[in-house]
Structures are given as structure tokens and as C-alpha cells.
Amino acid sequence: MDLTIEGVHVALSGRRAVDAVSAVLRPGRVTAILGPNGAGKSSLVKAMAALVPLAAGAVRLDGRDVAALAPRERARAIGYLPQDAAVHWNVPAHEVIALGRAPHRAPFAALGGEDHRAIAAAIHATETANLLDRPVGELSGGERARVLLARVLAGDPAWLLADEPLASLDPAHQIDVLDRLRARAMAGSGVVIVVHDIAQAARAADDVLLLAEGRLAGFGPVDEVLTETAVARLFGVEVTIARGADGRPLPVPTGRVRAR
Amino acid sequence: MSRTGKLIAMAALVTLLFGLSLAAGKVWVPVSAWFSADPRWWIVIELRLPRAVLGLAIGAVLGLSGAVLQGYLRNPLADPAVVGVSSSAALGAVAAIVFGIAGGAGQFGCAMLGAGGAMALLAALTWRSESAVAFILAGTVLASLSGAVTAFLISIAPDPYAVAEVIDWLMGALTDRGWADVLPALPLLAAGSAMLLVTGRALDALTLGEAAARSMGIRLGRLQALVVAGTGLTIGASVAVTGVVGFVGLVVPHLLRPVFGHRPSALLLPSALGGAALVLGADSLCRLAPGPSEIRLGVAMALIGAPFFLALLLRQRRAAWI
Structure with missing residues (x-):
């Protein structure tokens, strides 16, 4: 199921x-959405x-307006x-995870077998099994x-849109979470992450969508789009592009890029 | 204890307090005198049963609406007073007393009119805004507006008896309420409670914030309509019959959170039971207290409840510090 963005305008208080x-x-x-602060990511x-x-404009999923x-x-x-990442009540972690089943559950129905399977898979993927009974306020x-x-x-969605999922993670968990997201994409889901860190985008993404002041500044495979010139234009910084082991x-x- | 076990224990407590409410008073009616030709049985049927039913129903809706509003506003300090429905219903009843719109029915009708007006205004003020902040602001405006109009009405009341009646009524009590007062309120209380009870799933999702809840398929507009209509009906009808009984909606969910957990939907039913237990117990105490006239329920609730609540808060804070 393609997710198609067609000439989308979003107005926030007139801007x-x-x-x-x-x-x-x-x-x-x-797909990583990358841009400086306030770019509209x-x-x-x-x-x-x-x-x-x-x-x-419109956003279409498989041709249907979302x-x-x-x-x-x-x-x-x-x-x-x-x-x-606010959680307003100090509920145990397993109750937070179970909330993800909300779109699948009939009113007043208890969690069913399918729900438990999906929850177990999510716990496994995020290695949260040891946190389940802890109140979120203590995490x-x-x-x-x-x-x-x-x-x-x-919730096992076909498309996963995550806004800065790596922001509060230490490097080990950043890599873990990115691996989970990659695995999810590999299994056929669509994964979109918002990042403001250039290196994270490069490490995590297959495609990058560059945003500058709300406008599209580039979209395509990381190798083609995330060039020295594009980054310099977008963020105003000089970069050297090294190659990872892979x-x-x-x-x-x-x-910083010197003012001309 | 499992959740079901805890709920059964609470239901048993409510049943016990309901029985106590039938037996206790200036005339003690032992269970041996029930269902018999004993004339004291008529005290139970005609005076105490409607009062106990009212206490049960009022307590339940106050506890339930408190739990729903705290969940909806994601704020443990919210209670039915914040949406302004109780003060608007009180305004309606006060207007009925001041302008001499006679009898219990007139007072009830005017109070429901006040509550309905408050619901309509709330709905208009928060129309197309799905945010809880707009809701709490609108409710606060409504509460202070109707409070001001109530004070104005008292100041222009033609005779001192009306003023005394208004003040007496505003304090909130179950005293001398008969079947004629109770029966019209019950369908409204039941309908409103049904609306509030179906909000559980949506309230749970709101734990993660409004954007996350909407992304999980929750219709926030529908939820808001249910909360407005549900509290309007329950609080409006309860204020119409008993006057303003504060404190229950605030304190009951708070007391039960350590027992039933913080998840909003897990607190709805327990809060209804807890509210019923609290009001039935407090009302029995009011009747048993010595003195020429009864203590008003609203007054007793604040007198007993406030220090108790304070002690609880202090204990929780100490626990949090250590």
C-alpha cells in the first residue's frame, strides 16, 4: 500500500x-523525514x-484519502x-502497550487471542518484557x-509514522530501535521516521525526504539525496560523508557553512 | 484480590450501608421490625427508602462523573463542579425559589433547565475544539457566571424566607426527599450514567494525549459530547433533587486509584460504588448526629472529608519523598 502525499499544505495559525x-x-x-528545526517535519x-x-492537497493510502x-x-x-512522550496516568507498562490494540477491539470486549499475540510480538520486538509491571512514571x-x-x-499498522522515536534514547537503544524499525520495514510495512540528526537519517533510512521551511528539498534514496551540497543547503553545515562498514x-x- | 473480588467487596459495603441507612435515624428500626405490621416499617418505606435510593443514586453518579472528568481532563483535581453544570443547575433551582415557581416539580424543572442551558453553552463554546483545555476554560467561565447570577438573585430576593430557603437548599442534603422527588430524577441519572460508562475505552486512549488518542481511532468530538451530556444529565438531575453536594466526585476516584490502578476505565465502576458508599455512610452519620436539626450532607461531607483527604495527600507525599 503506497502512501501518497499530493500537494499537501498545512497551515498553522496562518503560517x-x-x-x-x-x-x-x-x-x-x-523513509526518514529530515530537516532543521521548524522545517515542518x-x-x-x-x-x-x-x-x-x-x-x-491530500494524503492517499492505496488511492484512498486517509x-x-x-x-x-x-x-x-x-x-x-x-x-x-507524555503518559498522563501512572499505569503499568503492560497497560500502555495494550492500548495499542484499541483500533482492533470491539467495545467492552476483553483482549482476545489475536490481541495477546500482537502484544507479545510488540514486547518481544522492543525488549520490554522486563518492564511490563513497572509504572510508567518510574521508567x-x-x-x-x-x-x-x-x-x-x-496495533500492527501497515504504516508506522514515528515522530522523533530516537530523541531520548542512548546510542545502544537508538541502534536497537532502528534495527526493529528496519526489520519491520523488511517484513513489508511502511515505516516513516522524523529525525533531525543527519547521521541517524543516513544510518536508518532507505529513503530520505528533505524539508526546508515547509517545502520539499529532496526525496529519494539516501545515497542520491543526502549529498554534501544538499546537507550544506539544508542545515547550513559542512559535512564530510564517510562510509560505514556496510x-x-x-x-x-x-x-558551519561560511556566509557568502 | 482480583478486580472482581474487590468490586464484590465494594458492592457488599454499599449494600451494608444501604441497609444501615434504612435502619438508622432518630427512630432506630431494627431489622426484626422490617416487612411486618410494625408501624416503624412505614418510616422505612415512605421516608427512609426514597432517601436511601437517592443517596445511592446521587453518590454513584457523583463518583462516576468525577472519575470520567478526571480521566477526560487528565487531571486528578477535576470534579463535576469544574464543568459548571452543578452551579448552573443550582442557579435554575435558586431562580425557581426566588421567583416562587412553586413546588418540588417547579424547582426540579428549573434546575434541569439550568443544567440543559449549561450543557448547550458548553457544547457551543467547545464546538469543533476537541481539546480538553477549551472544555475546562468554558466550564470555569460557566461556573463563575452562574455563581454570580445566583448571588445576584439572592440579593434581589423579595422576602427573607426565600433567602433562607435558598441558602438551606444550596448546602445540599437528602433530608425529607420523598418518592415524588426521587422518581423523576432516576431516568435522567440512569441515562446520563449510561453515557458516562461507555467512555472508558476513549479515556484510556487519552492517557497518551489527544494526538495519540485520535491516531488510535478515538473520536474526540463524540467523547466530548458524551461527557457533556452525561455529566449534564447526572449532575443536573442530582443537583436538582439534593442541592450541591461537593467533594464526592473529587475524592472518590482519588481514594480508589491505589486500589484499582490508575487506568481511567478501571476506575469508572469502582468510583460509582465508592461514591454510593460515601454518600450513604455520610447521610446516615448526618441523621445519627445529636442535635435539634440534622447537619446538611454537603456540610458534613466537607467537614469529614477535607481533613481526611488532606491526611491522605500528606501521607502520599511522604511516601513519594522517601
Whole structure:
């Protein structure tokens, strides 16, 4: 199921946060949305999950406008992990993860076999088995981020949209989470992550979508799009692009671009 | 103990307090005198049973609506007073007393009119805004507005008896409420409670914030409509019959959170039972307290409840520090 962004505009208090962005995102790949602070990354990903009204354009899943889907159907197809990791009540982690089954459950029905299978898979994928009985208020930032990721994985959505899923993680867990997301993409799901770290985008993604002041500044495979010139233009920093052991590009910022 | 076990224990407590409420008072009616030709049995049937049923129903809706509002607003300090429905219903009843719209039916009708007006205004003020912040602001505005109009009405009341009646009524009590007062309220309380009880799943999802809840397929607009209509009906009808009984909606979910967990849906049924137990118990105490006239339930609730709640908070804070 392709996720098609067609000329999407998002207006936030009169300002164009996202301005005429079009792209066709394919499942089975990790797509990173990359751009400096305030480039409209979060707004774009919210628009893809139909969480903000579009001033123009449409987001289509398999040709169907996501804003027109029934909320539960959309929730089963598109999982969204917000940047804000707030959990308002001090519930145990397993209850948070079980919330992810909400779009699949009939009203008042208890968790069924299918629900338990999906929850177990999500727990396994995020290695949260040892956290299940702990209240979320007592978890570290990284543990909480993994629990919240497990919540969205438990819904088993065809598309997973995660806003800064790596922000509060230490390097080991960043790599773990990225591996889970890659595995998910490999298994056929669509995975979209918002990142503001150039190296993370390069390490994690198959495709990158570059945003600058709400406009599309490039979209395509990492190798083609994430070049020295593109990064310099986008972030105003000089980068040297090294190669990782697996041949992936590893951009390393070396200094600010001098004003001309 | 399992959740079911805890619920059964609470239901047993409510049953016990219901029985106590029938037996206790200035005239003690032992169980041996029940269902017999003993004239004291008529005290139970005609005076105490409606009062006990009212206490049960009012307590249940106060506890339930408190739990729903705390879940909806994601704030443990929320209670039915914050949505302004109770003060608007009180305004309606006060208007009925001041303008001499006679009888219990007039008072009930006017209070429901006040509650309905508050619901309509809440719905209009929060229309198309699915955020809880708009809801709490609208409710606060409504509460202070109707409080001001109530004070104005008291100040222009033509005779001192009306003023005394208003003040007496505003304190909230179950005293001398008969079947004629109770029966019209019950369908409204039941309908409102049904609306509140179906919000559980959505309230749980809101634990993760509004954006996450919407991404999980929760219709926040529908949830808001249920919360507005449900609290409007339950709180409106309860205020219409008993006056303002505060504190129950605030304290009951708080007391039960350590027992039943923090998940909003897990607290709805227990809070209804807990509210019923609290109001039945407090009302029996009011009747048993010595003195020429009864202590008002609303007053007793605050007198007993506030220090108790304070002690609980202090203990929790100490536990959190250590």
C-alpha cells in the first residue's frame, strides 16, 4: 500500500508549516523525514496520519484519502507515535502497550487471542518484557520510549509514522530501535521516521525526504539525496560523508557553512 | 484480590450501608421490625427508602462523573463542579425559589433547565475544539457566571424566607426527599450514567494525549459530547433533587486509584460504588448526629472529608519523598 502525499499544505495559525509537498512513499522501506528545526517535519507526519486539517492537497493510502477513512480503519492502517512522550496516568507498562490494540477491539470486549499475540510480538520486538509491571512514571526516558514504541507496534499498522522515536534514547537503544524499525520495514510495512540528526537519517533510512521551511528539498534514496551540497543547503553545515562498514553513508558535520 | 473480588467487596459495603441507612435515624428500626405490621416499617418505606435510593443514586453518579472528568481532563483535581453544570443547575433551582415557581416539580424543572442551558453553552463554546483545555476554560467561565447570577438573585430576593430557603437548599442534603422527588430524577441519572460508562475505552486512549488518542481511532468530538451530556444529565438531575453536594466526585476516584490502578476505565465502576458508599455512610452519620436539626450532607461531607483527604495527600507525599 503506497502512501501518497499530493500537494499537501498545512497551515498553522496562518503560517504555511507544510507547503506543496508531494511524494510517493513505498512500503518495505524506511523513509526518514529530515530537516532543521521548524522545517515542518512534525506537521507533515501529522498530516499523513490525518491528525491536522490540510489547507490543500491530500494524503492517499492505496488511492484512498486517509482523511476520509473511518477513524478506526485509519487507525488500523496507520500507527502514529507522537514526539511528546507524555503518559498522563501512572499505569503499568503492560497497560500502555495494550492500548495499542484499541483500533482492533470491539467495545467492552476483553483482549482476545489475536490481541495477546500482537502484544507479545510488540514486547518481544522492543525488549520490554522486563518492564511490563513497572509504572510508567518510574521508567527512564529510554525505557518509556521503548514502551510507547511497543504500544504503536501492538496495533500492527501497515504504516508506522514515528515522530522523533530516537530523541531520548542512548546510542545502544537508538541502534536497537532502528534495527526493529528496519526489520519491520523488511517484513513489508511502511515505516516513516522524523529525525533531525543527519547521521541517524543516513544510518536508518532507505529513503530520505528533505524539508526546508515547509517545502520539499529532496526525496529519494539516501545515497542520491543526502549529498554534501544538499546537507550544506539544508542545515547550513559542512559535512564530510564517510562510509560505514556496510557501505552506508555516514555524514559527519565539520563546521558551519561560511556566509557568502 | 482480583478486580472482581474487590468490586464484590465494594458492592457488599454499599449494600451494608444501604441497609444501615434504612435502619438508622432518630427512630432506630431494627431489622426484626422490617416487612411486618410494625408501624416503624412505614418510616422505612415512605421516608427512609426514597432517601436511601437517592443517596445511592446521587453518590454513584457523583463518583462516576468525577472519575470520567478526571480521566477526560487528565487531571486528578477535576470534579463535576469544574464543568459548571452543578452551579448552573443550582442557579435554575435558586431562580425557581426566588421567583416562587412553586413546588418540588417547579424547582426540579428549573434546575434541569439550568443544567440543559449549561450543557448547550458548553457544547457551543467547545464546538469543533476537541481539546480538553477549551472544555475546562468554558466550564470555569460557566461556573463563575452562574455563581454570580445566583448571588445576584439572592440579593434581589423579595422576602427573607426565600433567602433562607435558598441558602438551606444550596448546602445540599437528602433530608425529607420523598418518592415524588426521587422518581423523576432516576431516568435522567440512569441515562446520563449510561453515557458516562461507555467512555472508558476513549479515556484510556487519552492517557497518551489527544494526538495519540485520535491516531488510535478515538473520536474526540463524540467523547466530548458524551461527557457533556452525561455529566449534564447526572449532575443536573442530582443537583436538582439534593442541592450541591461537593467533594464526592473529587475524592472518590482519588481514594480508589491505589486500589484499582490508575487506568481511567478501571476506575469508572469502582468510583460509582465508592461514591454510593460515601454518600450513604455520610447521610446516615448526618441523621445519627445529636442535635435539634440534622447537619446538611454537603456540610458534613466537607467537614469529614477535607481533613481526611488532606491526611491522605500528606501521607502520599511522604511516601513519594522517601
